[in-house]
Amino acid sequence: MYLKHFGLSELPFRITPDTSFVFANRQHQEALNTLLMALQEGEGFIKITGEVGSGKTLLCRRLLQSLGNEWSTAYLPNPSLDPDTLFLAIAEELGVKDAVGLDHFHLVRRINRALLDVARAKKRVVVCIDEVQAMPLPTLEALRLLSNLETEKRKLVQIVLFGQPELDERLRRPEIRQLLQRITFHCRLQGVEKLEIGNYVEHRLRVGGYRGDALFTPGALRALFRASSGMPRLINILAHKAMLSAFGEGVGRIDVKHIRLASKDTEGAKSLRWFWF
Known part of the structure; x- marks a missing residue:
């Protein structure tokens, strides 16, 4: 390879999202600032869209690295799941050990209990989901129902959606219009x-x-x-x-x-x- 020829210690232009190579261009930094502000305000849903290769996954990793110990985080890179499998994945990310084999009702109750345990520990939960444009509509609707879990004061879980521009078209579908109404912050990455x-x-x-x-x-x-x-x-x-x-x-x-x-x-x-x- 060309490392020695150019006096390099490692390849500078790999396409793997590596936060050590992050260049905080204006739009990328503004999107990160918006995410952090929205999470601090306790908003339920936040949406980030951008074309293929615009840096969405890298932004997601930067966000997760920026959150302090007061946050409990979950990251789902593959959203092509049915609702119950999605809830199982979230339960696993939250450290729930006894979720496998539960029916839908008891699975949601178990997740709610885990979220309450996190809240009692004075921590907050954020779930980041990548490539959401590929998520089935019933699973998107299940996400909305998951966001209903709350105390009298605040939401028990906040959800950040990362997806390609097609996500906007899917969210305009009449059957999931309630989810669209719950997205309070949105950024579009331009590169x-x-x-x-x-x-x-x-x-x-x-x-x-x-x-x-x-x-x-x-x-x-x-x-x-x-x-x-x-x-x-x-x-x-x-x-x-x-x-x-x-x-x-x-x-x-x-x-x-x-x-x-x-x-x-x-x-x-x-x-x-x-x-x-």
């Missing part, structure tokens, strides 16, 4: 802005151990933004492929031609054939 892409690339390179001069030319950065539309995952894929191309040529700087080659080989990237930088 890295044009003026931020240079800092984004430099930040990831520095975390990866690079200590030299600017590795990407200004034209390469403009091409990178154009080809990726600012979506972090695409930026990472294109930058990685461009560095591989430069490594193959034995050169020490990434130029427009390397981004062009990368864009031709990447699904979802915009063509740069007719654009000049």
Whole structure:
């Protein structure tokens, strides 16, 4: 690989959501601030949407890392579950040991008891669910019923939904309109802005151990933004492929031609054939 060629200690543009490489661009930071504020206010449902590769999972991990010891957290990465399986998964995340084999009524009661135990310990519960656009409608409705669990003072559980834009269409379905009405905060992730892409690339390179001069030319950065539309995952894929191309040529700087080659080989990237930088 190209680590030694560029003086790196680790790959800077992996697509795995790694919080050690987080670049807090404006929209990403605003979304995190909104989440933290909404949770402190005790709102039941919060929704984060964004296109594929916009950083939703990374935002979710940042949120979970930002919450202090006064929070009990649950994270569900796979929402394609029926209602009872969803409740079992939540019960497991809450540390419930005797939930398996219970019918729906007693399962909900057991979760309610666990939530009350957490509340008595002066802690609060937040459940983060990723890829919610894939959740069956009956399971979405079951989530709404779960949010009904409360004391006289506040909700026993708060739920953060992360999903692609199709989630908004699903939530407009008449049969789950009550859930839509309970979502009090919503953020839409748009990705890295044009003026931020240079800092984004430099930040990831520095975390990866690079200590030299600017590795990407200004034209390469403009091409990178154009080809990726600012979506972090695409930026990472294109930058990685461009560095591989430069490594193959034995050169020490990434130029427009390397981004062009990368864009031709990447699904979802915009063509740069007719654009000049």
